[in-house]
Amino acid sequence: MAKYSEINSFNALKTLNVGAESYQIFSLKEAQHTLGDISKLPKSLKVLLENLLRFEDQMTVKTSDIQSVVAWQNTRSSDQEIQYRPARVLMQDFTGVPAVVDLAAMRAAVANAGADPEKINPLSSVDLVIDHSVMVDHFASSRAFSENVDIEMQRNGERYQFLRWGQSAFDNFSVVPPGTGICHQVNLEYLAQTVWLGESQGQQFAFPDTLVGTDSHTTMINGLGVLGWGVGGIEAEAAMLGQPVSMLIPEVIGFRLTGKLNEGITATDLVLTITQMLRQKGVVGKFVEFYGDGLADLPLADRATIANMAPEYGATCGFFPVDDVTLGYMRLTGRKAERIALVEAYCKEQGLWRHPGDEPVFTDTLSLDMGSVQASVAGPKRPQDKVLLADVPATFSQLMELSLKPAREEKARLENEGGGTAVDVKKASLPNQQDSSFCVIDGKRYPLVHGDVVISAITSCTNTSNPSVMLAAGLLAKKAVEKGLHRKPWVKSSLAPGSKVVTDYLNAAGLTSYLDQLGYNLVGYGCTTCIGNSGPLPAPIEEAITCYDLNVASVLSGNRNFEGRVHPLVKTNWLASPPLVIAYGLAGNIRTDLTTQPIGEGTDGRVVYLKDIWPSQAEIDEVLQKVNTEMFHKEYAAVFEGDENWKSIQIPQSQTYSWDQDSTYIRHPPFFEGIDRPAAPVQNIEFARILAVLGDSVTTDHISPAGNIKQDSPAGRYLQDHGVAPKDFNSYGSRRGNHEVMMRGTFANIRIKNEMLGGEEGGNTLYIPDGQKMSIYDAAMLYKQDRTPLVIIAGKEYGTGSSRDWAAKGTNLLGVKAVIAESFERIHRSNLVGMGVFPLQFVDGQTRQSLNLTGTETLSILGISSEIHPHQHFSVEARRADGSVEHFNVLCRIDTLNEVEYFKAGGILHYVLRNLITA
Known part of the structure; x- marks a missing residue:
């Protein structure tokens, strides 16, 4: 039970009467009598201000902290650290399993220290949605869903048993079983309430619904006026256990939306445009708040689509204020009338309601006339790289020219010398040389060439939560079938909705059968292709790609298309709206200009263009009427119960978990060994070796991949052993409860490029003492035997992408003491601190290139002591192989005083655990 402020320095406590109910609130309107005018404060910061008022204790929240939020209006930025306490925590199973493993390990550590293991319990509401484990093993079949579910239950039995144990062992911890939906859509359609209720000192309090989540796309809920963002599992666990989220009062970028989308333009086109604009602006670590009169006609589902991709445009959140559109969506999705009335009354009372003409004070602003948005996709490897639909073929051709140039030059050289091989010829084949490769599917021979689409997937939370684009896909499928079009045989197609409600409204609109006829059968409810759970390609396809080194493509309606993420054999990946996903499945390649060239040939022998099958807005609006409240009531009536497979899982009844030493899924992690002893003192890092030298935009997928495990990789060898x-x-992703697999998988992405090896792809490095090439894991273990500390060197935006705590945990277990980069993405920087790894930043315009760091140097980071403080500068001594020495400075990216304490304790969970043991 939360304890809210009894200090109330600003006389903010007030009773709010709504109908027959009364609620206690910390009123911003009352507080401003003392604080001063806050009417122009961004609404997202008003949420933070209320949170500070409610938790004022003069220790973690001081009077000056509250005043600093108000003073922000003058400077529009701040270096003031605040302690923020979200109301709840949201998890998915990929990130949730390791979090529950940590909680179970903490319970074991507390018990071993002679204390009560019940001390380890979530203090706030935690919902874990199992949505990341279903894989597309079977597709284009009426049996695909049932077969994939059966395989999912077989593969993940240990994990699911463990989660069921956690549900029974921990208080305030609920699990949404597999086959229900994606955590963000379940949150949007059911869990979130916009205004939350809590009890303190025997009274009922109302306050903004806020949360942190262990998935980057937690921000999707910003579309419902709920402030939430992704954190690493490490931070989420600390928040569960009562630790506030330590943060600086952020800059807030206002994004004005005006006008309306034109006919034929989708919410996906809009979000890709916004993502590109905000990435170019630079909003990492900042709040983005949308405003402007264009919001009046922007559906809630479109708002959620835009908010979902906040990690892709780099912001902490993408917040939409509450208005009539919000209330309409709450009614549609079956929220209780009493809660909807409270949301309206509370938000109007607190100044959180959006009024026409609102002009808050922002750090900076951007503006977009939605009427200017054009049809587009994003790719081939970053979500912010928007490409107009008409420009996709040219973009791919340019990409091929760059990738094939070395092979062609080598081929020409060999031919001049009288040599050359068949492989050289294949690699240098132009996209239009269709006789260079082929595959046999169902007894028929088909050419397979560069630019062919081998995966076409309607997947992930970004779009599958939006009825408009999902129904548009169904209508396009209907028109395509009626024209006699077919999906190309080499295309692996799939449909993975975000919730069962999607199936209900596609059925009600009579569109499911048309999707099925094109091969877009239901494969599961969850995050599939976007997270790397695309499953295997048919063997003839994989053989042709491998043999001819083909640059084939995937088109998916997701939010992530980083290298090596979707499928290890697919090099170019394109994000698109659901109807465009199907269109590319029909075309079979990305070389076709869908705006001017035929997409196929109909049964009447006439060519068909995309415009011939693209649904009108009137047609979409008509079928949107099929979406009704009863569907939401039906699908969420027993959301936590699960099917018979889930209910039949047997679980042990115990406070502490009984670890199975033979398990390859759930292992007792080593993080808390010696927790009953004082933490080792913080000190200089001396004579460290460089484990890898990496470039710009190294993602958490590069650091800790979620997809396939290669047979000959360290993790693959461990599993076979x-x-x-x-x-x-x-x-x-499914093995994240086993540290042995995950540490072997750290830096094991097949597309990661280590400059110590000339930039070749794959998770390898040079073991400097003897110059031998080996896997990064094997080298790290050799260094560990010699007690040699390790450092990673990197470029800009290190750790971009998913909020993946194993990217920091694995780094720690390999023995890496520091990462020196040009810049960090927000969540990964925090996770590194949370695992006791120093995030350090180059200064004075220096980079790995300007310093000529090759990876052969020995580094000593000097000036580190127990008196460490945020943003301190340290000296690095680089001793080269020839004996010469160079010194350069780095900036400590431990950003807050709380983070200093966490780092000194060895990590955030170590800090919490030591306090609990000694309490």
Whole structure:
């Protein structure tokens, strides 16, 4: 039970009467009598201000902290650190399993220290939605869903048993079983309430619904006026256990939306445009708040689509204020009338309601006339790289010219010398040389060339939560079938909705059968292709790609298309709206200009263009009427119960978990060994070796991949040594409860490029003492035997992408003491601190290139002591192989005083655990 402020320095406590109910609130209107005018404060900062008022204790929240939020209006930025306490925590299973493993390990540590293991319990509401484990093993079949579910239950039995144990062992912890939906859509359609209720000192309080989540796309809920963002599992666990989220009062970028989308333009086109604009602006670590009169006609689902991709445009959140559109969506999705009335009354009372003409004070602003948005996709490897639909073929051609140039030059050289091989010829084949490769599918021979689409997937939370684009896809499928079009045979197609409600309204609109006829059968409810759970391609396809080194494509309606993420054999990946996903499945390649060239040939022998099958807005609006409240009531009536497979899982009834030493999924992690002893003192890092030298935009997927485990990788060898056949490897994401797999998978992405090896792809490095090339894991273990500390060197935006705590945990377990980069993404920087790894930043315009760091140097980071403080500068001594020495300075990216304490304790969970043991 929360304890809210009894200090109330600003006389903010007030009773709010709504109908027959009374609620206690910390009123911003009352507080401003003392604080001063806050009417122009961004609404997202008003949420933070209310949170500080409610938790004022003169220790973690002081009077000056509250005043600093108000003073922000003068400077529009701040270096003031505040302690923020979200109301709840949201998890998905990929990130949730390791979090529950940590909680179970903490319970074991507390018990071993002679204290009560019940001390380890979530203090706030935690919902874990199992949505990241279903894989597309079967597709284009009426049996695909049932077969994929059966395989999912077989593969993940240990994990699911563990989560069911956690649900029974921990208080305030609920699990939404597999086959229900994606955590963000379940949150949007059911869990979130916009205004939350809590009890303190025997009274009922109302306050803004706020949360942190262990998935980057937690921001999707910003579309419902709920302030939330993704954090690493490490931070989420600390928040569960009562630790506030330490943060600086952020800059807030206002994004004005005006006008309306034109006919034929989708919410996906809009969000890709916004993502590109905000990435170019630079909003990492900042709030983005949308405003402007264009919001009046922007559906809630479109708002959620835009908010979802906040990680892609780099912001902490993408906040939409509450208005009539919000209330309409709450009614549609079956929220209780009493709660909807409270939301309206509370938000109007607190100045959180959007009024026409609102002009808050922002740090800076951007503006977009939605009427200027054009049809587009994003790719081939970053979500912010928007490409107009008409420009996709040219973009791919340019990409091929760059990638094939070295092979062609080598081929020409060999020919001049009288040599050359068949492989050289294949690699240098132009996209239009269709006789260079082929595959046999169902007894027929088909050419497969560069630019062919081999995966076409309607997947992930960004779009599958939006009825408009999902129904548009169904209508396009209907028109395509009626014209006699077919999906190309080499295209692996799939449909993975975000919730069962999507299936209900597609059925009600009579569109499911048309999707099925094109091969877009239901494959599961969850995050599939976007997270790397695309499953295997048909063997003839994989063989042709491998043999001819083809640059084939995926088109998916997701939010992530980083290298090596979707499928290890697919090099170019394009984000698109659901109807465009199907269109590319029909075309079969991305070389076709869908705006001017035919997409196929109809049964009447006449060519068909995309415009011939693209649904009108009137047609979409008509079928949107099929979406009704009863569907939401039906699908969420028993959301926590699960099917018979889930209910039949047997679980132990115990406070502490009984670890199975033979398990390859759930292992007791080593993080809390010696927790009953004082933390080791913070000191200089001396004579460290460089484990890898990496470039710009190294993602958490590069650092800790979520997808396939290669048979000959360190993780693959470990699993085979423990009796797991390659066909049962599952994915790195599903193995996150086993530190042995995950540390072997750290820096094991097949597309990561280590400049110590000339930039070749793959998770390898040079073991400097003897110059031998080996896997990064194997080198790290050799260094560990010699007690040699390690450092990673990197470029800009290190750790971009998913909020993946294993990217920091694995780094720690490899023995890496510091990462020196040009800049960090927000969540990963925080996770590194949370695991006791120094995030350090180059200064004075220096980079790895300007300093000529090759990876052969020995580094000593000097000036580190127990008196460490935020943004301190340290000296680095680089000793080269020739004996010369160079010194340069780095900036400590431990950003807050709380983070200093966490780092000194060895990590945030170590800090919490030591306090609990000694309490």
